[in-house]
Structure formats: structure tokens, C-alpha cells
Amino acid sequence: MAEHNTELRNGHKRTTVKLEAGESVALCRCFQSKEFPFCDGTHKTLESEVGPVIVQAPKPAEK
Numbered sequence: 214m215a216e217h218n219t220e221l222r223n224g225h226k227r228t229t230v231k232l233e234a235g236e237s238v239a240l241c242r243c244f245q246s247k248e249f250p251f252c253d254g255t256h257k258t259l260e261s262e263v264g265p266v267i268v269q270a271p272k273p274a275e276k
């Protein structure tokens with residue numbers, strides 16, 4: 214799993230995810246993941262068609 218840090222800011226949990234170039238992470242959009250904000254596959258057990266959003270850090274341009 215990508216390097217991440219969760220902290221409390223103004224009463225709200227904030228998670229910062231640090232990705233290496235080309236690394237990707239699946240973020241939960243169904244709000245049912247036990248690993249929230251990361252997708253753990255729980256969405257597959259729901260009636261909803263909501264799935265994760267995949268975020269990928271860009272790779273450095275080749276010279």
C-alpha cells in the first residue's frame with residue numbers, strides 16, 4: 214500500500230497519500246471499506262455499481 218498519513222484537522226480525518234512515480238492507489242467511493250479511504254473490495258458485495266477511483270502518479274517524461 215502507498216505511504217500514507219492520517220491526521221485530525223478541524224475535527225475531520227485527513228489522509229495524505231504519497232505515491233512514487235507510476236504508482237497507483239484505489240480510493241473507496243462506496244464508503245464501506247474497512248481500510249477507508251482505500252478500497253478493500255467491499256464494494257463488490259454491494260448492490261451498487263460504485264467502485265473505486267484509481268489515482269496514478271505520472272511517470273517522469275523520458276528524455
Ligand code: FES
Nearest residue numbers: 241242243252256
Ligand atoms: S470498498 Fe469502497 S469502492 Fe471498493
